Amino acid sequence: MQAFTILQSRFVPLSIENIDTDQIIPARFLKATTREGFGENLFRDWRYLDDDAAKPRPDFVLNQPQYSGQILVAGKNFGCGSSREHAAWSLADYGFRVVVSSFFADIFTNNALNNGVLPVTVPDGFLQKLFSLDSEATLTADLNLQTISIDATGEAVSFEINSYKKTCLLNGYDDISFLLSCKDDIEAFEKKSFRVIEQNSRPLEFDSEYNLIGNHQHKKNNSKKFTSIY
Amino acid sequence: MGKSLFDKVWDAHVVKTIEDGPSVLYIDRHLIHEVTSPQAFDGLKKRGAGVFRPAQTIATADHNVPTMDQHLPIKEALSRLQVEALVNNCAAHGITLYGLGHPYQGIVHVIGPELGITQPGMTIVCGDSHTSTHGAFGTIAFGIGTSEVEMVFASQCVLQSKPRLMRINIEGALQPGVLSKDIILYIIARLSASGATGYFIEYAGSTIKGLSMEARMTICNMSIEMGARGGMIAPDDVTFAYLKGRPCTPAGAAWDEAVEEWRQLYSDADAVFDKEVDIDASVITPMITYGTNPGMGMGINEHIPANGAGDANFTKAIQYMGLTAGAAIRGHKVDYVFIGSCTNSRIEDLRLVADFVKGRQKAAHVEVWIVPGSKQVEQQAIAEGIDKIFTAAGFHLRQPGCSACLGMNEDKIPAGKYCVSTSNRNFEGRQGAGARTLLASPLTAAAAAITGYLTDARELLN
Numbered sequence: 001m002q003a004f005t006i007l008q009s010r011f012v013p014l015s016i017e018n019i020d021t022d023q024i025i026p027a028r029f030l031k032a033t034t035r036e037g038f039g040e041n042l043f044r045d046w047r048y049l050d051d052d053a054a055k056p057r058p059d060f061v062l063n064q065p066q067y068s069g070q071i072l073v074a075g076k077n078f079g080c081g082s083s084r085e086h087a088a089w090s091l092a093d094y095g096f097r098v099v100v101s102s103f104f105a106d107i108f109t110n111n112a113l114n115n116g117v118l119p120v121t122v123p124d125g126f127l128q129k130l131f132s133l134d135s136e137a138t139l140t141a142d143l144n145l146q147t148i149s150i151d152a153t154g155e156a157v158s159f160e161i162n163s164y165k166k167t168c169l170l171n172g173y174d175d176i177s178f179l180l181s182c183k184d185d186i187e188a189f190e191k192k193s194f195r196v197i198e199q200n201s202r203p204l205e206f207d208s209e210y211n212l213i214g215n216h217q218h219k220k221n222n223s224k225k226f227t228s229i230y
Numbered sequence: 231m232g233k234s235l236f237d238k239v240w241d242a243h244v245v246k247t248i249e250d251g252p253s254v255l256y257i258d259r260h261l262i263h264e265v266t267s268p269q270a271f272d273g274l275k276k277r278g279a280g281v282f283r284p285a286q287t288i289a290t291a292d293h294n295v296p297t298m299d300q301h302l303p304i305k306e307a308l309s310r311l312q313v314e315a316l317v318n319n320c321a322a323h324g325i326t327l328y329g330l331g332h333p334y335q336g337i338v339h340v341i342g343p344e345l346g347i348t349q350p351g352m353t354i355v356c357g358d359s360h361t362s363t364h365g366a367f368g369t370i371a372f373g374i375g376t377s378e379v380e381m382v383f384a385s386q387c388v389l390q391s392k393p394r395l396m397r398i399n400i401e402g403a404l405q406p407g408v409l410s411k412d413i414i415l416y417i418i419a420r421l422s423a424s425g426a427t428g429y430f431i432e433y434a435g436s437t438i439k440g441l442s443m444e445a446r447m448t449i450c451n452m453s454i455e456m457g458a459r460g461g462m463i464a465p466d467d468v469t470f471a472y473l474k475g476r477p478c479t480p481a482g483a484a485w486d487e488a489v490e491e492w493r494q495l496y497s498d499a500d501a502v503f504d505k506e507v508d509i510d511a512s513v514i515t516p517m518i519t520y521g522t523n524p525g526m527g528m529g530i531n532e533h534i535p536a537n538g539a540g541d542a543n544f545t546k547a548i549q550y551m552g553l554t555a556g557a558a559i560r561g562h563k564v565d566y567v568f569i570g571s572c573t574n575s576r577i578e579d580l581r582l583v584a585d586f587v588k589g590r591q592k593a594a595h596v597e598v599w600i601v602p603g604s605k606q607v608e609q610q611a612i613a614e615g616i617d618k619i620f621t622a623a624g625f626h627l628r629q630p631g632c633s634a635c636l637g638m639n640e641d642k643i644p645a646g647k648y649c650v651s652t653s654n655r656n657f658e659g660r661q662g663a664g665a666r667t668l669l670a671s672p673l674t675a676a677a678a679a680i681t682g683y684l685t686d687a688r689e690l691l692n
C-alpha cells in the first residue's frame with residue numbers, strides 16, 4: 001500500500017449529500033477481475049450524458065477544468081450503500097488521495113484506508129466553508145498532525161483516526177501482513193474455542209452430477225466435552 | 231454489568247486486541263460471490279499465500295448471473311469471465327462452490343440460512359453489505375470490502391473496531407397487510423439513511439418475537455440502509471425450529487448441544503446500550519419510498535414532504551424520481567414490478583404474493599418479474615404450484631439471482647421507468663441508468679402489479 005504523510009493540493013468540491021457507492025461506481029462497471037482502471041468510470045452516470053461516455057456533462061465538477069487536485073470534498077454521509085471496494089479503487093485510480101466530508105459510511109472508511117485513501121471527517125461548518133472557497137484554493141492534509149487546513153488563511157481543524165490505522169498509513173503497511181504475523185495467536189484461539197458444533201456444520205460436497213458425496217473436510221471428533229464459550 | 235447479545239458473540243471471537251486499535255476477530259463462516267472475490271484471490275496469489283481455512287468459506291454465483299436460460303453459457307463476456315474466475319479460484323483453493331446449475335445455488339444471503347450454514351452465535355462475513363441478513367439468527371454478520379475478503383482468506387480473521395450498540399425495541403401488534411418490510415422501511419424513515427452509522431443494532435420486543443425467521447431476515451437485511459454495521463436478533467424456539475434438519479446444521483446429540491449453547495444468546499437484563507429506540511408497531515402502515523435513499527420513505531397514503539427549507543439534495547432526489555414535493559404518491563402509475571432480492575425473495579414472500587394474486591390478473595401496462603432467491607426456493611415454488619398462479623396472473627417467474635436489485639445482469643429497468651421493488655436500495659441508477667425505484671413490501675408490490683398504480687394493498691385483501 002502507498003504510504004501517506006502530508007498532501008497539499010487543490011480540491012474538487014462535490015456538495016451532494018448521501019453519495020452512495022452506486023454513484024461512485026455503478027454496478028455495471030464492477031465486472032473486472034483486477035483492481036486497475038476503475039477511475040475511468042468514477043461517478044460515471046454523473047459525468048456523462050450518454051452511456052458510451054462520449055458526451056461529458058458540462059455542469060459536473062469533474063468536467064470543469066477550473067477544479068482539480070487530489071482532494072475530493074463531498075457532502076455528508078459519503079460512501080454509503082454497498083461494500084464494494086471498487087468505490088475506493090475508482091477514487092484512488094482517478095487520483096484522489098484524500099476525501100473530506102462531515103460524515104462517512106463505515107465500510108467505505110475501511111475500504112479507503114485499505115487503499116491508501118485518507119477519509120477526513122470535519123465539522124459541518126468547516127465543510128461548508130470549504131464549499132465556499134474559490135477554485136484556486138489549496139488545502140493541506142497532514143496525517144502526522146491529524147489536521148486539515150486552508151492554506152490561504154491557515155485555518156485548520158483536526159480529524160480523528162485510530163493510531164493503528166495511522167501507523168499503517170504513514171508507513172504503507174497493510175492489514176493482511178499484520179494478520180499473517182498473528183498466525184500463532186489465531187491457531188491458539190482455534191484450539192481454545194474448539195466447538196463440537198463447528199465440526200458438525202461443514203458444507204456438503206457434491207460431485208459434478210450434483211450427487212451428495214459428504215462433508216467438506218469433515219472430521220469425526222466428538223471426543224472433547226462440550227463447554228460453553230459464552 | 232450484564233452482557234448484551236452482541237457482547238457475548240463478540241467476546242467469544244476476539245483473538246486479540248491492538249492497543250488503541252481494532253481487534254483481531256475470528257470469522258466462523260465466510261461467504262463469497264463472483265463480484266467481490268476475484269481481486270482478493272489475486273492479491274493472495276501475489277503474496278504467495280493460500281486460503282488458511284477453506285472449509286469455512288462457501289461460494290455461490292449470484293450478482294452477475296442471468297435469470298433466464300441458466301443452463302446456457304452466460305452471453306455477456308465480462309459476466310461470464312467473472313463467474314468462471316470464481317469456479318477456477320474455488321477449485322484451486324478447495325472452496326465449496328454452489329455455482330450456477332447447482333441445486334443449492336442462489337443469492338448468498340438466501341442460501342446461507344436456507345442451508346443452515348448460518349447458525350446462532352457465529353461470526354459471518356461476506357463481501358456484500360447485506361450480510362447483515364444473517365444477524366436474524368443471533369450472529370454477528372457484516373459486509374466487508376475486498377481487501378478484507380483477502381484478510382479472511384489469509385487468516386480467517388478481520389480487523390474490526392468494536393461498534394457502539396443500539397437496541398430497537400418494537401412492541402405491539404401489526405395491522406393486517408403490514409409486513410416486516412414495512413417495519414424496517416418505517417424505522418429507516420425515522421432514523422434516516424445515516425442514523426445508525428457506527429452502531430450495531432439489536433432488534434428486540436414482542437413484535438420481533440412474533441415474526442417468522444424469514445420476516446426477521448428482511449429486517450436485519452436492511453440494517454445497513456441506515457448505516458449500521460449490522461443488525462441482530464436473539465435466537466429463540468422459532469430460530470431453532472427453522473434450523474433443525476437443514477443440510478449443514480448439526481444432528482443428533484450435537485444438535486441438542488448446539489441448542490443448549492444457543493439458548494445463552496440473549497442480552498442480559500442489565501445489559502447497557504449506547505442508544506435505545508422504541509417503536510410502536512401498531513401505527514405502521516404499508517410503506518413506500520419516494521426518493522433516492524431508503525430513508526426517504528412514508529406510508530403509502532401520505533404525501534411527499536413539502537421542501538419548505540429548499541434543501542438541494544431533496545430537490546435533486548425528487549427531480550430524479552419525477553415526483554412532486556407535497557403531492558400524494560398513491561395512484562401514481564407504475565411500469566415494472568420486481569419481487570426478488572435478498573430482502574424479499576424467500577418462499578414465504580412468494581407464497582404471500584401467490585395467495586394475493588390468485589385469480590387476479592396483472593395490469594396490462596406493467597411488466598412483473600419474480601426472481602426467487604435460490605434454486606431451492608424456485609423448486610419449492612414449482613412443487614407448490616405457485617409458478618402456475620404467477621403464469622396465470624401474467625407474472626414472469628425467472629431463475630435465481632440478484633437480478634434487477636442491482637442490474638448487473640440483463641435485468642435492468644429502463645431510464646425514466648417506475649419500478650416498485652421489494653429490494654433494499656432506491657439509489658439513482660441502482661436498477662439501471664435512469665431507473666426510478668420505489669421500495670415496498672411484496673404485498674404492496676403485488677397490489678401495484680394488479681392495479682398498475684401505487685395502491686394500498688389492504689383495500690384488496692379479502
Ligand code: SF4
Pocket residue numbers: 292293337338339358360571572573631632635636653654
Ligand atoms: S440481492 Fe441485491 S442486495 Fe442482495 S446480495 Fe444481491 S445485489 Fe446485494
